[in-house]
Amino acid sequence: MARNPAAQTAxxxxxxxxVEQNEPAGRRLVDDDLAELFLPAPLRWLVAATRLTPVRRLMVRASEWTGPGLWANLACRKRFIADKLTESLADVNAVVVLGAGLDTRGYLLTRQVRIPVFEVDLPVNIARKAKTVRRVMGQPPLSVRLVALxxxxxxxLTALAEHGYHTDYRAFxxxxxxxxxxxxxxxxxxxxGLRAAAPGSRLVFTYVKRDFIDGTNRYGTRTLxxxxxxxxxxxxxxxxxxEVAGFIADYGWRLVEQAGPDELVQRYVEPTGRKLGASELEWSAYAEKV
Structure with missing residues (x-):
């Protein structure tokens, strides 16, 4: 399989x-007991070392050298997505994870409900995901479908339909x-491709700010x-x-909520007592199909 730089970011x-799973429950930003199992062996060994608090603290601090606040950003965006999905479960009948990588959300979800989950990613990532799921779970859940794209x-929409997706699904x-x-x-x-999504479908996504892409503001992340x-x-x-509301409105989506770093820290980090800041570089958004 051809190597793809973006595929390596999974x-x-x-x-x-x-690593967050090794934090005490009250200080944990992410709950995911499958995350370590889905990693390749060398990374599982690395994570195992962070069961020691000093090693774990060192890893979090080291992440700040690459990009100040990015540890909190990644953790909080996962919590934001999890909250929105939980709030919507009674109103949707399918979940589609775009750029699924090694994400475990679809497999954790099978513990709560039995609705179809479509994991979409580059062919190299889908092949790796299929192999990982077989290693960890033996047999993949019937409700989870892997879609290479x-x-x-x-x-x-064509790729999803080939794996059983219906446009009348009210999807998340x-x-x-x-x-x-x-x-x-x-x-x-x-x-x-999402324009044909049924009314009432939900979309949660993250984005980085355009002034970082064009180089006018690097948000203190020279290495990144x-x-x-x-x-x-x-x-x-x-x-x-x-720009977000207008950008997605062109495709039939209504912006419901945006969460920037200050709000995410207040919502998720402060209750743990941890002293972590988040970067202005990345934001999360939540929308509904009209």
């Missing part, structure tokens, strides 16, 4: 989720940590900027918060 968020070239679409890796054309192509913009243009797309 590990980071799951390492964070697994290139967001820049393939038709989303999750697009976490994905939009920055696509071109603007790829983001628009994805939203065009060098890695994702200067060396290989890994991140391509961004939005400003005041």
């Amino acid at each position: 590990f980071g968020p799951m390492v964070l989720a697994a 290139d967001f820049e070239r393939d038709d989303l 679409f999750i697009c976490e940590g994905v939009t920055q890796y696509l071109s603007e054309a790829g983001v628009r192509r994805t939203l065009e 900027y060098r890695n994702v913009r200067q060396r290989n243009q890994l991140w391509q797309f961004g939005l400003q918060p005041d």
Whole structure:
């Protein structure tokens, strides 16, 4: 399988989720008892080391060298998505995870409800996910379908339909940590594919701010900027918060809520007593299909 730089980014968020599992319950930002199991062996060994509090603290501090506040951003965006999904479960009859990577959400969800979950990602990531699920679970749940797709070239609705998706599903679409890796054309192509979603469908997504992409504000993340913009243009797309409502309205979505770093820290970090700040670089948004 051809290597794809974006495909290699699937590990980071799951390492964070697994490390957070080693925090005491009252200090934990993410609850995910499958995260460590879904990681390859070397990363499982790394996570195991963080059961020791000093090692865990060192890892969180080290993440700040790459991008101040990014640990809290990643953890809080997962909590924001989980909250919105929980609030919506009674009103939707399918879940679609765009850019699923090694995300465990679909498998955790089978403990609560039996609705179809479609995990969409690049072919290399889908192949890796299938192998991982077989290793961890033996047999994948019948309710979870893996959909291989290139967001820049393939038709989303066609790919989903080939795996049993129906356009009359009132679906909950999750697009976490994905939009920055696509071109603007790829983001628009994805939203065009979601235009046919049934009214009442929900969409939660994250985005990085456009002024980081164009280099006018690096948000104190010189190492991150060098890695994702200067060396290989890994991140391509961004939005400003005041542009989001109009951008998605063109495709039939109504913005319901946006959550920036201050709100996410207040909502999720402060109750734990942990002293973590979040970066202005990344925001989360929640919308409904009209």
